[in-house]
Amino acid sequence: MATRDRIIEAAEVLFAVNGYDGTSLRDITEQAGVNVAAVNYHFGSKENLLADLLDRIITPINEERLELLAARADDDIDSVLRAFLLPDLHALEKLAGRNPDLPRFVSRMYSENSPLMHRVIGAQFAEVGQRFGTAFAASLPGHDETEISFRLSCVVAIVVYLFAGVQAPGMAQLTTGSTEQDLARLLSVTRSIMTAAIEEVATV
Amino acid sequence: MATRDRIIEAAEVLFAVNGYDGTSLRDITEQAGVNVAAVNYHFGSKENLLADLLDRIITPINEERLELLAARADDDIDSVLRAFLLPDLHALEKLAGRNPDLPRFVSRMYSENSPLMHRVIGAQFAEVGQRFGTAFAASLPGHDETEISFRLSCVVAIVVYLFAGVQAPGMAQLTTGSTEQDLARLLSVTRSIMTAAIEEVATV
DNA sequence: ATATGCTTGAAACGATCGTTTGACTGGGAG
DNA sequence: CTCCCAGTCAAACGATCGTTTCAAGCATAT
Numbered sequence: 112m113a114t115r116d117r118i119i120e121a122a123e124v125l126f127a128v129n130g131y132d133g134t135s136l137r138d139i140t141e142q143a144g145v146n147v148a149a150v151n152y153h154f155g156s157k158e159n160l161l162a163d164l165l166d167r168i169i170t171p172i173n174e175e176r177l178e179l180l181a182a183r184a185d186d187d188i189d190s191v192l193r194a195f196l197l198p199d200l201h202a203l204e205k206l207a208g209r210n211p212d213l214p215r216f217v218s219r220m221y222s223e224n225s226p227l228m229h230r231v232i233g234a235q236f237a238e239v240g241q242r243f244g245t246a247f248a249a250s251l252p253g254h255d256e257t258e259i260s261f262r263l264s265c266v267v268a269i270v271v272y273l274f275a276g277v278q279a280p281g282m283a284q285l286t287t288g289s290t291e292q293d294l295a296r297l298l299s300v301t302r303s304i305m306t307a308a309i310e311e312v313a314t315v
Numbered sequence: 316m317a318t319r320d321r322i323i324e325a326a327e328v329l330f331a332v333n334g335y336d337g338t339s340l341r342d343i344t345e346q347a348g349v350n351v352a353a354v355n356y357h358f359g360s361k362e363n364l365l366a367d368l369l370d371r372i373i374t375p376i377n378e379e380r381l382e383l384l385a386a387r388a389d390d391d392i393d394s395v396l397r398a399f400l401l402p403d404l405h406a407l408e409k410l411a412g413r414n415p416d417l418p419r420f421v422s423r424m425y426s427e428n429s430p431l432m433h434r435v436i437g438a439q440f441a442e443v444g445q446r447f448g449t450a451f452a453a454s455l456p457g458h459d460e461t462e463i464s465f466r467l468s469c470v471v472a473i474v475v476y477l478f479a480g481v482q483a484p485g486m487a488q489l490t491t492g493s494t495e496q497d498l499a500r501l502l503s504v505t506r507s508i509m510t511a512a513i514e515e516v517a518t519v
Numbered sequence: 520a521t522a523t524g525c526t527t528g529a530a531a532c533g534a535t536c537g538t539t540t541g542a543c544t545g546g547g548a549g
Numbered sequence: 550c551t552c553c554c555a556g557t558c559a560a561a562c563g564a565t566c567g568t569t570t571c572a573a574g575c576a577t578a579t
Contacts, residue, residue: 132336146528151568219426222479224419233484240485260487265504268476269469275426280437281444283464299511300469307507350558355538
């Protein structure tokens with residue numbers, strides 16, 4: 112069974128650096144020190160290898176999300192946001208430690224439109240989406256559902272961008288290296304997103 | 316010279332739907348009704364075709380950005396944000412009309428790490444980054460530079476996510492179909508991001 | 520010891536890739 | 550009319566791709 116793990120770990124490194132399409136099964140099996148046929152034997156296909164690889168990364172993030180949401184003491188917005196954001200910061204640190212390009216790879220997979228990613232995301236975020244949806248709604252009385260959904264999407268956008276690690280010219284890094292400081296900065300911004308005054312739509 | 320345009324337009328459609336790696340030059344030239352060799356004749360390589368294609372998309376967006384920034388009447392945060400966001404909404408509408416998958420393609424290119432994209436982005440956003448950096452700093456006295464940069468990155472994140480058009484399960488769409496309404500919602504959120512109270516970093 | 524079933528190995532499968540070659544075309548310049 | 554050159558074309562280049570085949574290896578159960 113060591114072969115299976117060797118393949119997944121080699122694939123993680125190479126997918127992160129060269130992308131899914133840019134990595135051949137021969138690259139992976141060469142780095143893993145196994146035979147090419149082992150991929151299709153253990154995973155069935157290159158696509159299934161990717162799905163298993165992503166599940167292995169995303170599952171613990173959302174497990175921690177649900178734990179923090181269930182274990183929080185208060186019911187205010189900050190505690191819900193904290194339960195949502197902190198697992199991402201933990202994962203960002205852990206994944207980047209494993210491979211500096213890995214968070215970006217996960218981020219880019221998230222915005223892919225393939226049936227494979229629809230399946231992976233649908234399975235991984237079904238429960239999280241539902242539980243946090245009701246938690247946010249409970250913490251924000253007076254905001255209608257689509258408004259909360261819109262603002263939550265903005266929060267997700269920031270997290271996805273955080274993982275993407277885009278280094279725009281002339282811009283400071285999004286992360287500071289300190290998880291507490293990053294959480295504080297993210298909380299400051301995302302709290303103001305969720306609680307912003309409802310805009311009067313200008314009727315031109 | 317019609318051949319060159321036919322190639323770029325066919326490539327735009329196919330890159331958007333199947334991605335850069337997922338599109339072969341033969342797919343492109345078949346759809347364009349030209350010979351395979353025409354790509355390397357007119358563009359030099361598949362990579363240069365991509366660079367030209369992206370330049371053709373991004374250049375008018377940033378030109379409109381600089382025009383709006385120079386033409387604004389007020390100096391407050393809303394007018395700067397408007398100059399930053401409105402060209403994106405215009406482009407989003409125009410590109411999606413040309414091809415529903417095109418905005419996502421542009422978005423995903425933005426978070427790529429290849430030398431090609433570093434070159435394209437560096438050239439396209441150099442002036443915009445500088446001009447808007449000073450404009451934001453002037454509109455937000457009292458905020459230090461790295462804090463403004465962090466928050467501006469959050470705004471960029473939302474725009475990138477907007478272009479990505481991610482349809483997360485159970486979430487409403489980010490866009491409403493009305494540019495004015497989208498701008499109002501984006502302004503509401505991004506204004507609150509830029510003007511959020513500065514967080515006291517908890518010293519645990 | 521013999522048989523069984525999971526795992527690995529080398530090799531080949533058919534297909535597709537980006538790029539290049541060299542001949543052929545047309546129309547404008549001398 | 551002749552020359553010339555940008556443009557187009559069919560065809561082939563060498564390389565690489567995901568996947569499959571089938572024999573060989575191995576440990577375990579009988």
